[in-house]
Every structure is written in C-alpha cells, then in structure tokens.
Amino acid sequence: MNPSLYVHVPFCETKCAYCDFASWADRGSEEEAWLGRIERELGLRGRDASGPLFSVFFGGGTPSALSERGLERLCRAVNDNFRLAEGCEWSMEANPVSLTPAKLGLARSSGVNRVSLGVQSFEPELLKRMGRAHDADQARTALDLVAGSGLRWSADQIFALPGQTLDQFLSSLEALLSWKPSHVSFYGLTLEPGTDFWKQHEAGKLQEADEDLYADMYLQGVALLADAGICRYEVSNFATPGQECRHNEAYWDTRSTWLAAGNAAHGYEPYLRWRNPRGLGAWSEWVDAGCPVQGVAAEELDLEERWTEEWFLGLRQERGVDLARLRAEFPQKQIPLGSIARRIAAGQVVAGADTVRLVGDGWLLLDAIAVELSG
Numbered sequence: 001m002n003p004s005l006y007v008h009v010p011f012c013e014t015k016c017a018y019c020d021f022a023s024w025a026d027r028g029s030e031e032e033a034w035l036g037r038i039e040r041e042l043g044l045r046g047r048d049a050s051g052p053l054f055s056v057f058f059g060g061g062t063p064s065a066l067s068e069r070g071l072e073r074l075c076r077a078v079n080d081n082f083r084l085a086e087g088c089e090w091s092m093e094a095n096p097v098s099l100t101p102a103k104l105g106l107a108r109s110s111g112v113n114r115v116s117l118g119v120q121s122f123e124p125e126l127l128k129r130m131g132r133a134h135d136a137d138q139a140r141t142a143l144d145l146v147a148g149s150g151l152r153w154s155a156d157q158i159f160a161l162p163g164q165t166l167d168q169f170l171s172s173l174e175a176l177l178s179w180k181p182s183h184v185s186f187y188g189l190t191l192e193p194g195t196d197f198w199k200q201h202e203a204g205k206l207q208e209a210d211e212d213l214y215a216d217m218y219l220q221g222v223a224l225l226a227d228a229g230i231c232r233y234e235v236s237n238f239a240t241p242g243q244e245c246r247h248n249e250a251y252w253d254t255r256s257t258w259l260a261a262g263n264a265a266h267g268y269e270p271y272l273r274w275r276n277p278r279g280l281g282a283w284s285e286w287v288d289a290g291c292p293v294q295g296v297a298a299e300e301l302d303l304e305e306r307w308t309e310e311w312f313l314g315l316r317q318e319r320g321v322d323l324a325r326l327r328a329e330f331p332q333k334q335i336p337l338g339s340i341a342r343r344i345a346a347g348q349v350v351a352g353a354d355t356v357r358l359v360g361d362g363w364l365l366l367d368a369i370a371v372e373l374s375g
C-alpha cells in the first residue's frame with residue numbers, strides 16, 4: 001500500500017475553548033523558523049517514503065493561518081520531496097477567518113484538491129462561547145468560497161456544546177446543507193483536560209449536555225444527513241457515496257502506513273506507532289538535531305494491542321469489523337460470539353458471516369462495545 005503523509009501546522013488565530021490540539025495563537029512571528037524546520041523534516045521523510053503518496057493531509061492547528069508565502073512554501077516542500085500517486089487526495093484544514101481566495105487558489109495550484117472547513121455552528125452566541133475567531137457571516141462567506149471552488153470540501157460541526165439546544169444543532173446542520181456538501185464531520189464535545197471549557201467545568205460554570213440530549217443530537221443529526229444522501233461511513237464522518245476522505249480511511253486500516261511531520265504529529269506503519277515531540281520548542285530542537293529516532297516516542301503493537309485496535313477501528317466504521325480477516329490474521333484468538341449475540345439481541349450490532357457492525361443506539365456505545373468485544 002502506498003503511504004500517506006500528515007503535516008501538522010501548529011498555528012491558529014485564536015485558541016478555542018474546547019481544543020487541546022498542539023496549536024497556539026499569536027505565534028505567527030515563528031512561521032519563518034517553522035517553515036525552515038518543516039522543510040527539513042519533510043526532506044528526511046521524503047527519503048523514508050516507500051512509494052508515491054496515496055494521500056496528503058495538512059491539519060493542525062490551522063493550515064490556512066499560514067501566510068500565502070508560507071502555504072506556498074509548505075506545498076512546495078511536499079512536491080519537492082515526494083511523488084504523488086495517481087489520484088492522490090490532498091486535503092487542507094481551514095478556518096473561515098483565514099481562508100482567502102488567494103490562499104485557496106495557490107493551494108489548489110500546488111496540488112491541494114480537498115478543503116476541510118471548521119464551521120462548528122452558525123449560532124452567534126455559541127461561536128463566541130467557543131472562542132472561535134470568526135462569526136457566522138464569515139463562516140457563510142468561507143462556505144461560498146469553498147463550495148464555488150470546484151474542489152472537494154467538507155465542513156466540521158460540534159454538538160453537545162454548553163447550552164446548545166437540539167434545535168440549534170439541527171438548524172446549524174440544516175443550514176450547512178444549503179451549500180450541498182458532499183462531506184460533513186460532526187463531533188460530540190469532549191471536555192479535554194487543561195482547556196478553557198475544562199476549567200469552566202471545574203469551576204461549576206459549564207454543564208455538560210446530559211446523555212439523552214447527546215443521544216438525540218447524534219441520532220437526529222445522522223438521520224438529517226442521511227435524508228440528504230450524506231451517509232455515515234465513520235462515527236463522526238459522513239459523505240455522499242465516493243466522497244469519503246481517503247486519508248481518514250487509511251488511518252482506520254491497520255495495514256496502511258502514514259508518515260507524519262510537525263510537532264505532535266503521529267506516524268504509523270504496521271505495527272509500529274510513533275509520535276514527534278509535542279511542544280513547538282521541543283520539536284524545533286529535535287529537528288535542529290537532525291530528527292534523531294531516539295527523540296521519537298515509538299510503540300510497537302503486540303498481538304493483544306493489534307487485536308484491540310482491529311475492533312476499535314472496525315467498529316467505528318460503518319462497514320464494521322472484517323471477521324474473515326481477523327480469523328486469518330489472529331488464529332490464536334476467539335471471535336466473541338456470545339457477546340456479539342447479546343449485542344445483536346439488544347439491537348446494537350448486526351452480524352453477517354464475515355462482518356459485525358454497529359447499528360442504532362449501538363453507535364452511542366462504541367467504546368463500551370469495542371472494549372467488550374475485544375476483551
């Protein structure tokens with residue numbers, strides 16, 4: 001299988017109240033030094049690549065927060081150091097406040113063919129509470145831009161936000177449909193330690209959505225998108241047929257390889273996981289030292305971990321777990337037929353001869369079911 005490439009851009013316009021990704025606001029002055037280092041790291045990774053790239057993903061952080069020149073240099077570093085396979089999907093995450101026609105144009109002329117836009121919501125007070133750098137009108141303008149560009153595109157939304165009603169979530173999702181997206185991601189809010197939302201929660205100033213509201217939002221959101229022909233292919237990702245993000249699909253296949261560059265970026269090859277230093281300072285020193293392997297946190301997956309991973313990755317996808325492959329690759333393990341039968345009786349999974357997959361409320365119990373079936 002051809003490898004994929006993830007590049008982490010650590011800059012953002014503002015730090016959102018819910019986000020614990022390795023990204024920072026107000027560090028634009030560090031862009032020049034960052035570019036020099038990412039070019040160096042991509043040069044080294046290019047030599048590791050076992051073949052032309054299957055997919056590229058610029059994530060973060062916010063790749064559109066780079067200057068025009070910075071974005072152009074980053075794209076050039078990819079094109080100079082890697083070959084792209086025929087039909088290579090090249091995605092870039094973007095924030096409505098910084099995605100300009102000029103940046104979109106130069107990304108496209110450098111090879112980017114897919115944009116993922118962080119919209120989150122169209123509700124003004126929720127956008128403010130999240131600390132988003134844009135308002136609803138800026139989100140609409142950015143959607144006009146990507147939808148009119150002819151590129152493949154997707155938009156992100158968040159649900160179970162503090163104070164968010166079911167109606168507000170569904171209205172935001174419905175509003176998004178007027179741009180006719182072929183891909184949507186929506187995520188239930190996770191309270192991440194250290195974030196502003198976490199601190200507000202600790203101080204009793206933020207209440208999490210209760211379980212019933214969470215379930216209603218998720219299940220009704222899924223149904224709304226399905227009615228528009230945008231089908232779930234992973235717990236948080238939805239697409240019209242053929243528009244699934246191929247880079248994401250590579251992440252959910254234990255047989256794929258992805259290279260990674262930038263601070264906190266994760267790489268993988270069967271069956272080894274590794275992570276670059278997380279902080280910008282630590283990563284910079286590591287790149288300056290020539291990216292020594294001993295500076296990377298690496299973890300080889302043993303048989304038990306591989307088995308667990310297969311269940312978690314398989315169940316989060318609509319296509320489910322491939323039992324035929326598990327039987328062939330793990331002859332020493334037993335398929336948990338008793339647990340599967342109980343979950344079928346509860347209406348949470350369905351199984352064929354060679355697959356088992358989540359259905360209905362089972363999607364809300366993904367982690368618990370994966371723990372049970374892999375245990």
Ligand SMILES: C[S@@+](CC[C@H](N)C(=O)[O-])C[C@H]1O[C@@H](n2cnc3c(N)ncnc32)[C@H](O)[C@@H]1O
Pocket residue numbers: 012018019020021059060061062093094095096116117118119120156157158187188189190191192
């Ligand atoms: C890297 S951001 C997308 C691009 C850009 N940085 C932006 O936010 O506009 C990735 C996405 O992860 C989601 N996300 C991040 N932290 C989250 C959290 N704690 N709970 C739920 N969703 C989260 C948001 O929907 C966000 O759009």
Ligand code: SF4
Pocket residue numbers: 011012013014015016019020021023060061062095118
């Ligand atoms: S959600 Fe996006 S824009 Fe907000 S802090 Fe996280 S990476 Fe940056």
